Amino acid sequence: MSVISSPLSVAESVRDQLKSGKRDAQGRSFSLLLQLSLALSILILLVLLYDVVTGGWSVLGTRLEDFLAAPMRSQAADSGVAQGIRGTFFIGLFTVVISFPMGVAAAIYLEEYGGKGRLARFIDINIRNLAGVPSVVYGILGLTIFVKAMGDFTGPNSNGRSVVAAGLTLAVLVLPIVIITAAEALRAVPQGLREAGYGVGATRWEVTRHHVLPYAAPGILTGTVLALARALGEAAPLILVGATTGFLTGGSSYQIGALTERFTALPIIIATWAGRPGDDWEAVTAAAIVVLLGVVLLANTAAILLRNRFEKTRK
Amino acid sequence: MVPDTNLTEPPNLDERIDVTPAVVVSPDPAPKDVVFDVTDLSVYYGDFQAVRDVNVQINRHEITAFIGPSGCGKTTVLRCLNRMNDLIDIARVEGQVRYHGVDLYDREVNPVEVRRRIGMVFQKPNPFPKSIYDNVAYGPRIAGVKGNMDDIVERALRSAGLWDEVKSRLKASGLGLSGGQQQRLCIARAIATDPEVLLMDEPCSALDPIATARIEDLMQEIKDKFTIVIVTHNMQQAARVSDRTAFFTTEVNPESDTRTGLLVEVDSTDQMFSNPTDERTENYVTGRFG
Numbered sequence: 244m245s246v247i248s249s250p251l252s253v254a255e256s257v258r259d260q261l262k263s264g265k266r267d268a269q270g271r272s273f274s275l276l277l278q279l280s281l282a283l284s285i286l287i288l289l290v291l292l293y294d295v296v297t298g299g300w301s302v303l304g305t306r307l308e309d310f311l312a313a314p315m316r317s318q319a320a321d322s323g324v325a326q327g328i329r330g331t332f333f334i335g336l337f338t339v340v341i342s343f344p345m346g347v348a349a350a351i352y353l354e355e356y357g358g359k360g361r362l363a364r365f366i367d368i369n370i371r372n373l374a375g376v377p378s379v380v381y382g383i384l385g386l387t388i389f390v391k392a393m394g395d396f397t398g399p400n401s402n403g404r405s406v407v408a409a410g411l412t413l414a415v416l417v418l419p420i421v422i423i424t425a426a427e428a429l430r431a432v433p434q435g436l437r438e439a440g441y442g443v444g445a446t447r448w449e450v451t452r453h454h455v456l457p458y459a460a461p462g463i464l465t466g467t468v469l470a471l472a473r474a475l476g477e478a479a480p481l482i483l484v485g486a487t488t489g490f491l492t493g494g495s496s497y498q499i500g501a502l503t504e505r506f507t508a509l510p511i512i513i514a515t516w517a518g519r520p521g522d523d524w525e526a527v528t529a530a531a532i533v534v535l536l537g538v539v540l541l542a543n544t545a546a547i548l549l550r551n552r553f554e555k556t557r558k
Numbered sequence: 559m560v561p562d563t564n565l566t567e568p569p570n571l572d573e574r575i576d577v578t579p580a581v582v583v584s585p586d587p588a589p590k591d592v593v594f595d596v597t598d599l600s601v602y603y604g605d606f607q608a609v610r611d612v613n614v615q616i617n618r619h620e621i622t623a624f625i626g627p628s629g630c631g632k633t634t635v636l637r638c639l640n641r642m643n644d645l646i647d648i649a650r651v652e653g654q655v656r657y658h659g660v661d662l663y664d665r666e667v668n669p670v671e672v673r674r675r676i677g678m679v680f681q682k683p684n685p686f687p688k689s690i691y692d693n694v695a696y697g698p699r700i701a702g703v704k705g706n707m708d709d710i711v712e713r714a715l716r717s718a719g720l721w722d723e724v725k726s727r728l729k730a731s732g733l734g735l736s737g738g739q740q741q742r743l744c745i746a747r748a749i750a751t752d753p754e755v756l757l758m759d760e761p762c763s764a765l766d767p768i769a770t771a772r773i774e775d776l777m778q779e780i781k782d783k784f785t786i787v788i789v790t791h792n793m794q795q796a797a798r799v800s801d802r803t804a805f806f807t808t809e810v811n812p813e814s815d816t817r818t819g820l821l822v823e824v825d826s827t828d829q830m831f832s833n834p835t836d837e838r839t840e841n842y843v844t845g846r847f848g
Binding site: 433437457458 | 640642645647648670671673674677678679680682684685686687696697700701744747748750751
């Protein structure tokens with residue numbers, strides 16, 4: 244570079260250099276690409292929502308209460324999803340009650356207690372693989388174990404085809420997901436927090452209980468609810484463990500009786516109705532989808548509220 | 559778990575307060591109380607030898623500084639003194655770390671009991687995400703200490719020189735304090751369990767000079783109650799605060815191209831900085847390497 248003598252020319256040359264130079268064209272186009280991907284994802288979601296809401300509006304807008312309270316019937320016009328909501332609720336409850344403590348406990352063992360040797364890595368990889376196994380396979384597992392082998396316990400009056408069997412099957416289905424997300428939440432706990440606990444003479448149990456778990460709780464909760472949301476939308480394994488696709492006769496008013504009796508669930512109802520011909524069935528199917536979305540949304544909201552409460556205590 | 563009778567000197571705060579501070583004016587030939595006697599200590603992380611053949615004694619009511627270049631194993635050795643290396647799965651320890659005559663790595667020694675007697679302050683301030691009060695009270699609580707917790711918390715915070723700054727907001731989060739305050743909170747937390755020894759792993763490396771000076775003053779104030787071992791990168795700090803200094807360095811293993819730390823020499827800080835016996839120490843303290 245040449246030696247510049249006058250201050251004016253220094254200013255000019257600095258200005259030229261600062262204002263010229265290569266613009267970050269790659270960065271800009273990359274950012275544009277990212278925005279486009281995001282916009283497309285949201286667009287698809289909105290189209291989907293619009294489609295089911297408009298499709299089901301003839302039902303939701305006119306007889307919402309009746310639709311939520313009525314059982315499945317032979318005519319679309321007076322069919323409802325009450326049995327499905329009940330089934331989905333109890334199956335979801337069962338799934339959470341079983342998979343949450345088991346999954347979190349397994350994750351705590353893997354992350355806080357177990358070693359980091361070859362066996363631990365082997366187990367870790369296998370749990371990840373289990374999370375990717377198609378849900379139908381879990382359905383077959385549920386059919387073999389919870390319906391046939393344990394039928395006397397899960398559903399003595401219904402050949403094992405019961406809410407209990409379905410809940411157990413879905414619990415096994417989401418267990419690997421719960422373990423993985425809980426383990427990741429535990430891994431995200433800063434090592435300094437553990438050291439602080441051990442440093443003042445806490446035992447491993449005290450460090451885990453007083454410091455690690457409260458810190459990881461929001462992450463664990465979020466992961467568990469996402470897993471539950473997946474379980475609530477599953478139809479395939481429920482069909483295999485014997486969800487009723489037609490009429491439910493248990494109980495006096497077409498409701499599900501005891502947990503050990505036959506059952507149905509929202510995704511089953513949707514799958515069943517979707518196969519029937521005619522605009523009126525199409526409308527109730529769309530309406531049922533909206534109800535299922537609402538149920539999942541409610542579960543997520545509950546989890547977010549819980550998480551916010553835990554996060555407040557983290558400060 | 560080791561019964562207290564195995565310890566030649568059970569830690570007892572009242573007894574310690576009565577002891578006059580160790581005098582280092584004249585080269586006193588009288589034997590000092592040895593708290594730690596480390597012999598032939600080597601630490602491995604897997605196959606990698608992090609530090610080898612460390613022999614050092616740490617005296618009661620003195621501040622001992624570990625200095626040396628990065629990777630020389632001074633933190634590793636420090637973390638052997640309260641079994642903190644147990645938290646690293648692949649860490650393996652050879653040799654002996656005797657604490658009042660008891661080998662801390664004896665199979666029957668309970669590391670939780672060790673850490674109650676030998677507290678630690680870490681490089682990065684790591685208060686619990688809890689209130690200031692709960693940070694300090696946590697250690698005594700889990701230790702099942704009976705007595706007035708408010709008094710214990712106040713005494714610890716006063717000892718750490720933090721009481722006046724936080725007394726009006728003890729229920730506020732410890733994470734809301736400044737970095738220097740957080741580190742003093744961590745010191746208060748460590749001394750609340752009434753340990754005999756405080757291990758400090760570069761306690762000032764994340765702090766500004768004023769906060770650093772505050773902590774250094776604090777160390778002088780509490781050293782008649784505690785035995786302190788401090789790891790520091792800062793030679794001036796070692797010269798300012800410590801009674802004895804241990805200098806570590808690294809050597810390259812020719813066949814594996816890894817570095818292993820070793821202890822070069824230990825002596826009184828005056829001697830180490832004015833007239834070290836080893837040439838490597840002299841080069842380091844005069845700023846010729848490291």
